Amino acid sequence: MFTPRAIGLVRRPYTETTEIPKGLGAKHDVDGVLEIFPEFEVGLTDIEGFSHLFVLWVFDRAQGFELIGMPPFDDRPHGVFATRSPRRPNPIGLTVVELLRREGRLLHVRGIDMLDQTSVLDIKPYLSGIPSESLRRGWLAEAEARTRRQPSS
């Protein structure tokens, strides 16, 4: 196995986990910056041609993991691999961001849902998506349907 190392840090307005929009219908279109460390800047060559990027990052404020847990926006427990829980065997987060512009080793992006100062592990170009009509979203779609039937008063 390898030893993870940060290639950069997330810079964003939110600083507390409670401030991050969560749950069904949460909007994650927050702008922020991925600040890549100088020694990795040359690895960004040609990245500005891509509109969207995968960002792999570390849930560095999560402690341990649990294989079954209750998501914040459902009343039923689910397996960790069927959720985006931070408490995972390997605490790696994955976010798709839109690349707004590059300024040297700063990537200005839209759509970040990480905390400020989160360690970035990797960036990959987003090449294609699965069309929404081909997707099934399991318990999440069911939870959304229940929410629509029983709006919180």
Next chain:
Amino acid sequence: MFTPRAIGLVRRPYTETTEIPKGLGAKHDVDGVLEIFPEFEVGLTDIEGFSHLFVLWVFDRAQGFELIGMPPFDDRPHGVFATRSPRRPNPIGLTVVELLRREGRLLHVRGIDMLDQTSVLDIKPYLSGIPSESLRRGWLAEAEARTRRQPSS
């Protein structure tokens, strides 16, 4: 930082890197199995409701990294973060697979492009994609266009 651990292994027909379809237009719709280790099986609860999954895995046969490299299907070098090169600062691979069925701790999937015996780090539900009409694909689209203009004889 955390210490990566395998949650399972990839089982697939291909065993040599040279056998994996690469390059422009390569088809990755190979069926295979993600064999999750018994101690993590309960984390798969409810995963069968999702049609597509993100799989994070380790380029465990890659040595070191290079920040600029030549992809196999282009004649120009690009930064590692603008490619899917295995030689990355953190050698983590990312693949979207279609979940065909679950048999206990075996996930039968379509679309794997990893080698047999590759260590799996994480599985996450695929919830939504970026519509293709919103995507720009930089040097890759340019390389594809060059290939179309100059078909190999």
